[in-house]
Amino acid sequence: MPNFWSDPFGFLIQWFNNLLLGWGLPGGTVQFIAYVVGAFILVAGSLFFCLLLIWAERKIGGRVQDRLGPNRVGPFGLVQAVADMLKIFTKEFVTPDGVDKVVYNLAPIMSVAAVILLWAVIPFTITFYGNDLNVGVLYLVAVGGLADLSIVMAGWSSNNKFALLGAFRAVAQLISYEVPLVISLLLPVMLSGSMKLNEIVRAQDVPFIVTAPIAAAIFFISSIAENGRAPFDLMEAESEIVAGFNVEYSGLKFGFFFVGDFLHAFTIAMLFSVLFLGGWRGPGADQIPILGFVYMMIKTSIMYFLGLLVRFSLPRFRIDQMMNINWKMLTPIALGAVMATAFVDKATANVLATTTPVLGVILRTLILLVTNGMVLWVASDLMGSVLTRKERRVVALEARPVARPEPPAAPIEPTEGEVS
Amino acid sequence: MLSDWMYIGIFMLLSVFLPAVAIVIAGILGPKKPSPIKNSTYECGIETVGETWVQFKAQYYVYALVFLVFDVETIFLYPWALAYNQQTFFMVTEAILFILILLGGLIYAIRKGVLEWQ
Amino acid sequence: MIPLYWFLAFSIALFCIGLFGVLARKNAIAMLMGIELMLNAVNINLIAFWRYFFAGDAQLDPTRAFAFVAIVFVAAAAETAVGLALIISVYRRRTTVVANDMNLMKG
């Protein structure tokens, strides 16, 4: 039985199980009930946690942009999100004519579910996690793919050409950035030899951000793109298209796309800290799991804050730039990083095996760091030539079909008689 | 292993069910006053022009295509990465060859210019 | 437990539905969807046999089924990619996706 003070989550889980067993229920039923309760707490918890996230995001966004952010309702405007929630709950659902009812209503639910499902495998502490699936990392990627589907469904069922166009742009972006995401996730799996997220955390004696910095950076960038945040917020680029795939939604259905969005931003930070920053690892976290939770939340908050800084300070990419970044930079670099790491690590493994364990770890870390640096150096050399080769055509001076500029007047020769 | 999936299944049901309940509650709480104007398709306030189902460029299809190929690649690369620590040097070079072949496909796509947004 | 033949019967049913789709649909994309169903039926079959006879027995080389299914996945992906590309290409030239009207080879 875990100690309550060192491991409240494990204690509560054990206590609950023992309580049910004490009532004389069979073991299978107890497990089932424990699963339902655990899943319910995680799902409902994540949904309500979103309220806090919305407040945090608005507050931090406000401070970044030299505003105050919400500050009227409650202390520091904390209750603002609750008030907004109440408001959105009492909004009317405007369902346009000609929508495909079932698909239309399913899409926002799916977009939230696709994010919440990620929480099922995240290890919060050594003992507190939904489920340590043995294909955890692939599960994360697979669930991410459901978001694409929800966007297609939303765009298509709205019976609106702007929604459809927005949906297709969004999906083109999402599926493009899923490629480097998937490839960069190979490196944690490779270095830890497991797809269980808890095992990956355990394997990070040296956090993977040190041994695989390129993968970490690519994961971070493509996650932001998956989330559809600035500077990759092409899917809701309100100055270019009519807000994207969700124009025909209203009330809470509209809100759910944003619930998914806000929650996703935090989930990304959690995943980053689990996969690359060592999750709950830290001094004393093995003995006192609650400390692990604190470490995890600190790391997550740092990443979350970083994501918000990126969001609120960078301008939007143009869509062709965005696609170029993905296909011509991130994907080849990610592939290159995987290949180089695999090659170098294997090539030096025999040599390192002859040294002492501690020295071996240090040397391996250094070698991998240098390898990553080399990959980046080679890549920047190659990419530089590829990326700069084709500039966008300058159309400013060419004749255009509409709004043709006046033919330039003949240059006025200065004549002798005129004095200006 | 089955119990793991049982949990994921329950989680999946709940993560669909709770938002659905929220939407139903919001539907009950909210007013319901539809009108033809309100329910018309949104098009910046003007009347809908043209057919709804516009045509798309083949561009989108190419992105999905490259994505599909790299997605299928994961079926092979993830088990390989999982077993990386137990492999010999030769086995790793095989996987690198695998990646190189796919990189060739990507380079073809880039050189062909189909990944360029037009 | 679930007997093996449930899975096999399910697989047969799925295969037949897919086959019906391939035979009876006019639209070429719909026919491809039927093929997807058939390939899925095959995969279910492979995995079911793997689970019931090979999974727990290291002597029988349990990864063989995995390698097999992985190849089926690749084949399905390649087939879909090329098939849909062909359909789009034909559609661009003939503005049709009805399989009967695709008679470019007739000359």
Next chain:
Amino acid sequence: MILQILFIIIAVVTLVSAIFVVTAHKLMHAALWLVLALFGVAVLFAFLEASFFAVVQVLVYIGAIAILVIFAVMLTRRVMDDSGPQLIKGWWVALVGVGALFVGLLAALGTWVGFQAGPGPSPDPALLTQLGSDLVDPTKYAIPFEVASILLLAALVGAIYIAADKKGGKE
């Protein structure tokens, strides 16, 4: 017992959505039903304790192939709203033939003695790692592994060649 009930529910849902795939009037609906059918198959993979393929099914089929199909449906949009019948004239011939095949296969299945086998012992969780080693093991599946990549490359190059806009062509 619970497993059996769950299996029946999922099998029925999958088969019904498969039937909708081949009969749906709007092609987009057919594609969405296809997603549901594929998801049902993924759940059955999970039933068979092939976690890896359950996830890969969602990843590849739902995440990629279904999206590809939906894109293709959208690209060939103009004729999709044809109100004409989506089945060929002699569809009932196909139905009879397929029905005969179904019954025949079931009968053939019934004559096979091993069909009532219960599941063997649960697979080793380390099997996936084993697969990873075997895939690159020259004495096992190294050739299929490399051939798969070449097949993917060929599919990619071929499909891009076919689908990409010809230069100078009007589109």
